[in-house]
Amino acid sequence: MGLFEGKKGLVFGIANDHSIAWAITEKLYDEGAEMAFTHLPDKDPERPRMERRLRKLVEPRGAKLMIPCDVTKEEDLDKVFETVKAEYGEIDFLLHSIAYAPMDDLKGPVYNVSRDGFKLSMEISVYSLITIARRAREILKPGGSMLTLSYLGGEKVIPGYNVMGICKSALENTVMYLANELGPEGIRVNSLSAGPLKTLSSSAVGEFDVMMKLYSTMSPLRKNITPDDVGKAGMYLLSDLSSGVSGENHHVDSGYHIMGAPPIELQQM
Ligand code: NAD
Known part of the structure; x- marks a missing residue:
């Protein structure tokens, strides 16, 4: 019997088969979960690209609920939660795998980020977790789990990550406050x-290939992570296996975040 047999959840953030949310969803399906999904609303109803991409992935796994949501x-959020409540009543887990910054603001430098670009980045990448949590607590069962996605750029300066680093810092802090508030429930x-x-x-993130190279040479495991790595860890954090874990920022990064200097073999080059 799978870990998620009889469990139901709500997943925000599958854009395509490369999405981190999809890597986690696949593991949840393998463990028997039933899920509702959101997708960005399609501008042209004649060509529902967002919905179609999501449907192609989740329908073969038995999904019935695909709800547009910006x-x-x-x-939009009210509609999502009304629909999920009507269909499932209560849920066991929620995955928030959403971020956005306008390209002009993301490319930096940070001191040039526009007021509107900053507000939109924070609204989509951080405030969304707060407004989702407010609704989710009404339908999450005791023992339920919420998970969001972050990056090291929220803790340290990662050149190229810029305003998204500021968002991730705020997101990780939001996780701690929400964990404290929702823990008693x-x-x-x-x-x-x-x-x-x-x-x-x-x-859209600058210097991304450089980062991949750095992780493969500087991390303790000397490799980049795979969707499978993040899928398994995400599944653990959403499952009862992590029943004593809350307010945590769990790194799945081949250990890269612990390094204060390059490995010795690189220092000797
Ligand atoms: P992705 O593009 O597949 O997912 C981002 C999702 O955000 C998409 O599904 C998109 O539709 C959604 N989104 C954007 N604006 C939205 C809005 N206004 N309303 C609703 N949804 C909206 O990319 P991803 O890399 O899977 O990103 C998922 C999460 O993982 C993000 O929080 C990202 O910062 C984080 N993350 C990514 C990496 C990486 O290297 N890919 C590393 C660490 C963390």
Whole structure:
């Protein structure tokens, strides 16, 4: 019997088969979970690209609920939670795997980030977790788990990550406050800080290939992480296996974050 047999969840953030949310979802399906999904609303109803991409992935696994949602729109979020409540009643877990910054603001330097670009980046990448948590606590069962995705650029300066680093810092702090507030209700809140993976979002981050090279040479494991690595860890954090873990920022990055200097073999070159 799978770890998620009889469990239901809500997943935000599958854009395509490279999405981190999909890597985690695949593991959840393997363990028997049933899930509802959101996708960005399609601008042209004649060509529903977002919905179609999601449907192609999750329908063969038995998914029935695919709900359009732009997290900047409270009415979209209301609809998502109304639909999930009507269909499932309560849920066991929620995955938030969403981030965005306008390209002009993301490319830096940080001192040039526009007021509007900053607000939008924070709204989509951080405030969305808060507004989702407010609704989720109404339907998450005691023992439920919420998970979001972060990156080391929220703790240290990663050149090229720029305003998204500021967002991730705020996101990780938000996780701690939410964990404290929702803990008495039996709900856990954690973040998973993933190493670089090639996805739609990461293609917008400057110096991304340099980061991949650095992780493969400087991390303790001397390799980049895979979608499978992040999928397994995400599944653990959403499952009862992590029942004593809350407010944590769990690194899945081949250990890169512990290094204060390059490995000795690189220092001797
Ligand atoms: P992705 O592009 O596949 O996923 C980003 C998701 O955010 C997409 O599904 C997109 O539709 C959604 N999104 C953006 N704006 C939205 C809005 N207004 N309303 C609703 N949804 C919106 O890329 P990904 O790399 O899988 O990113 C998922 C998360 O993982 C992000 O938080 C990202 O910062 C984080 N992360 C990524 C990496 C990496 O290297 N890829 C590393 C660490 C953390």
